[in-house]
Amino acid sequence: MASKGYQEIINDGLWHNNPALVQLLGLCPLLAVTGTVVNGLGLGAATTLVLVGSNLAVSMIRNYVPDTVRLPAFVMIIASLVTCVELLSQAFTYDLYLSLGIFIPLIVTNCAILGRAEAFARNNSIIPSILDGLTMGIGFTAVLLVLGGMREVIGQGTLFSDMNLLLGPVAEHWKITLIEDYKGFLFAILPPGAFIGMGFLIALKSLIDGKIKERHDAQKASLGVTSRRVRVTGEIK
Amino acid sequence: MNLLSVSSPHLTRTGGTGDVMLLVILATLPGLTALTYFFGWGNLINVVWATTIAVASEALILKLRGRSLGFYLRDYSAVVTGVLLGLALPPFAPWWLTLVAVSFAIIIAKHLYGGLGNNLFNPAMIGYALVLIAFPVEMTSWIAPRSLASATGEIAPFVDTLNVIFPFHSTTTFDAMTMATPLDAFKHKGDLTAEQVWAAEAVLSAKSWMAWQFVSLGYLIGGAYLLYRKVFTWHAPISMLLTLALISAAFWLYAPNSFASPQLHLLGGATMLAAFFIITDPVTSATSVKGKLIYGGLIGLLIFMIRTWGNYPDAVAFSVLLMNFAAPFIDIYSQPRTYGHKIHK
Numbered sequence: 001m002a003s004k005g006y007q008e009i010i011n012d013g014l015w016h017n018n019p020a021l022v023q024l025l026g027l028c029p030l031l032a033v034t035g036t037v038v039n040g041l042g043l044g045a046a047t048t049l050v051l052v053g054s055n056l057a058v059s060m061i062r063n064y065v066p067d068t069v070r071l072p073a074f075v076m077i078i079a080s081l082v083t084c085v086e087l088l089s090q091a092f093t094y095d096l097y098l099s100l101g102i103f104i105p106l107i108v109t110n111c112a113i114l115g116r117a118e119a120f121a122r123n124n125s126i127i128p129s130i131l132d133g134l135t136m137g138i139g140f141t142a143v144l145l146v147l148g149g150m151r152e153v154i155g156q157g158t159l160f161s162d163m164n165l166l167l168g169p170v171a172e173h174w175k176i177t178l179i180e181d182y183k184g185f186l187f188a189i190l191p192p193g194a195f196i197g198m199g200f201l202i203a204l205k206s207l208i209d210g211k212i213k214e215r216h217d218a219q220k221a222s223l224g225v226t227s228r229r230v231r232v233t234g235e236i237k
Numbered sequence: 238m239n240l241l242s243v244s245s246p247h248l249t250r251t252g253g254t255g256d257v258m259l260l261v262i263l264a265t266l267p268g269l270t271a272l273t274y275f276f277g278w279g280n281l282i283n284v285v286w287a288t289t290i291a292v293a294s295e296a297l298i299l300k301l302r303g304r305s306l307g308f309y310l311r312d313y314s315a316v317v318t319g320v321l322l323g324l325a326l327p328p329f330a331p332w333w334l335t336l337v338a339v340s341f342a343i344i345i346a347k348h349l350y351g352g353l354g355n356n357l358f359n360p361a362m363i364g365y366a367l368v369l370i371a372f373p374v375e376m377t378s379w380i381a382p383r384s385l386a387s388a389t390g391e392i393a394p395f396v397d398t399l400n401v402i403f404p405f406h407s408t409t410t411f412d413a414m415t416m417a418t419p420l421d422a423f424k425h426k427g428d429l430t431a432e433q434v435w436a437a438e439a440v441l442s443a444k445s446w447m448a449w450q451f452v453s454l455g456y457l458i459g460g461a462y463l464l465y466r467k468v469f470t471w472h473a474p475i476s477m478l479l480t481l482a483l484i485s486a487a488f489w490l491y492a493p494n495s496f497a498s499p500q501l502h503l504l505g506g507a508t509m510l511a512a513f514f515i516i517t518d519p520v521t522s523a524t525s526v527k528g529k530l531i532y533g534g535l536i537g538l539l540i541f542m543i544r545t546w547g548n549y550p551d552a553v554a555f556s557v558l559l560m561n562f563a564a565p566f567i568d569i570y571s572q573p574r575t576y577g578h579k580i581h582k
Contacts, residue, residue, distance in 0.1 A: 187371035
């Protein structure tokens with residue numbers, strides 16, 4: 001574990017060990033708030049901040065905290081960071097804070113964060129831990145964004161509505177109405193729609209993985225054939 | 238001597254899945270006829286449209302899954318799903334509503350779980366629950382029966398109905414009189430007593446109420462025919478109807494002014510359709526005899542509870558789906574003891 005290269009850490013966080021699609025951690029906020037892109041981005045950014053901070057702190061104290069009391073220590077670190085993020089979002093993006101509601105304080109209980117502290121930061125030095133937190137957070141945010149986009153398009157017929165809540169007045173006119181006079185498909189906004197959308201995303205990932213493996217195998221096979229032919233001296237058919 | 242030695246069984250019966258499904262489709266005809274007679278062409282158009290989508294979605298997903306089209310389409314299970322949804326959706330449901338319900342039922346509720354025989358939930362009920370949650374306005378307006386729709390007692394002409402469901406190139410607006418269903422009217426009675434509701438609501442007037450009773454009677458006749466042909470056993474439907482009747486009678490006798498009568502419960506909504514066409518689905522219901530009794534009885538109980546204290550006027554879809562969850566569990570605990578074996582603990 002400790003000998004993981006940077007490239008591998010990045011690949012794992014973004015794709016192979018994606019917290020949302022593969023580890024299926026932190027599903028509660030993931031399913032609850034991804035009604036729109038802006039909610040997904042807001043929660044994703046908050047989670048990433050906490051992940052980076054908690055991985056950094058846990059990695060710094062890893063040699064001083066005895067194993068028997070590590071969990072309370074980790075939870076204390078995470079809780080203080082979440083409180084910081086909550087106060088920050090209250091100060092700078094108040095409307096978004098209101099629309100995310102209980103799910104910002106609930107980041108404390110997001111098992112993806114405790115999971116990374118326990119599985120990675122506890123055993124690694126500072127730089128890899130920060131990188132791991134960052135890529136895991138970005139991987140998580142990416143899924144939140146895609147799921148939020150899907151549900152927003154199907155549920156309301158718009159994309160990037162209310163982005164100004166997070167990004168300020170610049171994003172005031174980013175809202176794209178994809179379908180005029182859309183009646184709205186309430187089901188996509190409700191939690192069952194999130195479960196089904198999540199299912200489709202996981203299926204899509206498996207499909208892509210399968211295709212990549214197929215291509216990889218085909219390449220290997222063709223390589224094998226040519227190399228054998230090169231070595232053959234007598235009888236090429 | 239050339240004796241052919243054949244082992245038992247010597248009596249064979251025809252009756253693959255396709256034959257059974259065709260019988261079920263046939264048995265919906267009395268109900269469909271009653272619906273068409275009292276409420277106009279809407280349901281007939283819906284049935285045809287829903288069946289078309291059901292078969293098309295089934296063909297599409299079979300193709301994607303690499304299964305044999307001919308074999309699976311000939312079991313007519315997709316047609317049954319389409320027909321049941323066509324009967325259950327309101328007569329003037331717009332075309333896209335039916336499209337969403339049916340394609341979701343076939344593609345997600347049926348085939349993503351592995352196709353016929355592997356689906357945990359009744360596809361038709363999943364489709365119905367989906368559109369009920371997503372489009373409550375469209376789903377709760379039911380057209381008035383012919384005795385109330387117009388002064389002459391005529392039903393809406395075929396072409397007009399078609400234009401309402403598929404509003405592509407018609408600009409003519411069509412005044413269809415929509416109204417609540419009897420259960421809906423009773424649900425939203427507010428502070429009125431039962432007696433006042435029956436007097437005040439047009440849908441509960443003798444003429445209109447008769448239409449609903451005839452539709453339920455149509456389903457009952459179809460169900461009785463299926464029972465006679467031994468498509469299913471009596472346990473689940475009778476258990477469900479009996480439970481619903483007894484519980485509603487008990488509450489009604491206790492406080493006749495605030496609870497709906499057993500008659501309204503049995504004949505006023507989708508009860509009959511559910512009892513004979515939905516809960517008898519061999520895939521998603523419990524299979525042992527005792528299990529069927531429990532399964533049916535609990536659906537009856539849930540229907541009463543959701544209708545009386547829930548948010549939606551009718552409760553069949555939710556009750557059936559909830560019990561679909563429980564069916565495998567019921568089966569575990571209701572398996573008959575094999576002779577000579579102990580009961581599994």
